[in-house]
Amino acid sequence: MFESALKGFLEGINHFSAGQAVMxxxxxxxxxxxxxxxxxxxxxxxxxxxxxxxxxxxxxLMKESEIWNExxxxxxxxxxxxxxxxFPCLIFIGIGAMADFSPLLxxxxxxxxSAAGQFGIFLTVILALQLGFTKLxxxxxxxxxxxxxxxxxxxxxRYARDLLGAISVAAYSYxxxxxxxQPPLMRxxxxxxxxxxxxxxxxxxxSTPVKIIFPIVVTIFTCLIAPKGxxxxxxxxxxxxxxxxxxxxxxxxxxxxELINVVTLLLGICIGATMSADxxxxxxxxxxxxxxxxxxxxxxxxxxxxxxxxxxxSKGKINPLIGAAGISAFPMSARVVQREGQRADPQNFLxxxxxxxxxxxxxxxxxxxxxxxSTLSGMGIIS
Amino acid sequence: MSEEKxxxxxxxxxxxxxxxxxxxxxxxxxxxxxxxxxxEMDIMTPVDGTVxxxxxxxxxxxxxxxxxxTIETL
Numbered sequence: 001m002f003e004s005a006l007k008g009f010l011e012g013i014n015h016f017s018a019g020q021a022v023m024x025x026x027x028x029x030x031x032x033x034x035x036x037x038x039x040x041x042x043x044x045x046x047x048x049x050x051x052x053x054x055x056x057x058x059x060x061l062m063k064e065s066e067i068w069n070e071x072x073x074x075x076x077x078x079x080x081x082x083x084x085x086x087f088p089c090l091i092f093i094g095i096g097a098m099a100d101f102s103p104l105l106x107x108x109x110x111x112x113x114s115a116a117g118q119f120g121i122f123l124t125v126i127l128a129l130q131l132g133f134t135k136l137x138x139x140x141x142x143x144x145x146x147x148x149x150x151x152x153x154x155x156x157x158r159y160a161r162d163l164l165g166a167i168s169v170a171a172y173s174y175x176x177x178x179x180x181x182q183p184p185l186m187r188x189x190x191x192x193x194x195x196x197x198x199x200x201x202x203x204x205x206x207s208t209p210v211k212i213i214f215p216i217v218v219t220i221f222t223c224l225i226a227p228k229g230x231x232x233x234x235x236x237x238x239x240x241x242x243x244x245x246x247x248x249x250x251x252x253x254x255x256x257x258e259l260i261n262v263v264t265l266l267l268g269i270c271i272g273a274t275m276s277a278d279x280x281x282x283x284x285x286x287x288x289x290x291x292x293x294x295x296x297x298x299x300x301x302x303x304x305x306x307x308x309x310x311x312x313x314s315k316g317k318i319n320p321l322i323g324a325a326g327i328s329a330f331p332m333s334a335r336v337v338q339r340e341g342q343r344a345d346p347q348n349f350l351x352x353x354x355x356x357x358x359x360x361x362x363x364x365x366x367x368x369x370x371x372x373x374s375t376l377s378g379m380g381i382i383s
Numbered sequence: 384m385s386e387e388k389x390x391x392x393x394x395x396x397x398x399x400x401x402x403x404x405x406x407x408x409x410x411x412x413x414x415x416x417x418x419x420x421x422x423e424m425d426i427m428t429p430v431d432g433t434v435x436x437x438x439x440x441x442x443x444x445x446x447x448x449x450x451x452x453t454i455e456t457l
Binding site: 201339347 | 419421448
């Protein structure tokens with residue numbers, strides 16, 4: 001009797017595989033990066049812990065079943081929040097409530113640069129197709145280039161579920177790595193003279209009516225040209241509208257604190273749960289990480305090159321460095337531009353201009369996703 | 384002798400003053416730590432000289448182009 005009882009205890013250990021051990025180490029690595037180096041701790045802590053949990057044998061946290069109450073705990077949360085795309089959309093309400101688009105509104109011509117930051121997405125899609133990914137998988141991977149976590153999750157939970165873990169971890173990792181990836185490219189592509197370009201002081205004074213109307217106009221415009229993007233842009237702009245309307249402080253506060261915190265926790269643990277050894281430890285994961293890096297490099301290159309063109313046309317009034325801020329990693333990318341500008345000329349302050357481009361990049365990445373969805377549906381690939 | 388005004392490059396908040404009145408400063412020495420949009424940055428003096436007057440204090444919210452301190456150049 002004693003022996004059989006002991007056997008019960010050892011069962012878990014007997015089922016432990018090398019792959020699971022590797023994935024637990026990956027989980028520990030994510031947690032280490034978050035605690036020791038401050039890499040996106042809000043996400044990597046729950047993701048890392050989820051990755052450890054789901055790779056312990058026989059725990060059945062992600063168990064599938066026809067009968068709903070026999071499903072694993074994390075499976076229930078995953079199906080309810082991620083497969084329905086509710087989590088990323090709720091997160092967008094919070095992001096919208098935190099975002100301040102006034103630097104963008106004060107400086108609208110800069111929107112071109114925010115658009116240029118999205119080219120990397122489309123170029124990466126072409127590359128992913130060449131590597132043999134399906135059209136939908138390729139689009140999901142390309143979105144990593146937006147440096148936009150929730151959009152990546154939204155897209156892959158819908159069209160590339162098996163890649164969800166890899167894509168979201170790649171998206172959040174590269175978002176955190178923006179300060180390392182971007183500066184060498186920026187220096188490589190610009191001359192010292194261009195980097196020392198000083199720009200006029202930007203005074204942000206946007207009237208309240210403009211700020212209130214902006215989210216409504218963007219919603220109508222985007223949904224008309226790319227209706228498939230309505231859940232994303234709609235929720236983002238709803239959050240922003242709550243804040244700018246000025247009369248529902250309680251709702252705006254909840255959106256940017258309680259709502260986004262609760263959803264981030266649940267989302268993180270679910271993404272961790274998709275990182276089981278049999279799904280994650282594949283060559284595909286490495287390809288996704290490589291392509292994600294390519295996407296961000298291409299975004300930066302396109303942004304800075306357009307910045308150089310605008311430098312020419314403005315007769316040296318626009319510093320091409322700000323083009324690098326056209327991605328969604330907010331405010332990391334703007335900070336990088338400020339630092340590089342000041343490095344070339346200590347008296348140079350590009351932050352406000354970079355923040356304008358960066359705020360545009362946040363909208364730009366969602367719009368790029370929306371346009372991609374509408375294109376795919378126009379081509380009959382999705383319904 | 385002339386006076387150089389150091390102004391805020393954008394709206395934000397003074398985090399820390401690295402110098403006090405009467406201090407000698409060298410060109411490109413960081414004199415004020417400034418924060419805008421949750422991003423901290425140094426403001427450096429564009430000239431050599433002596434700090435004449437400090438017009439702001441840590442924690443103070445600043446408008447763009449507001450004078451932070453003045454420096455007397457030789």
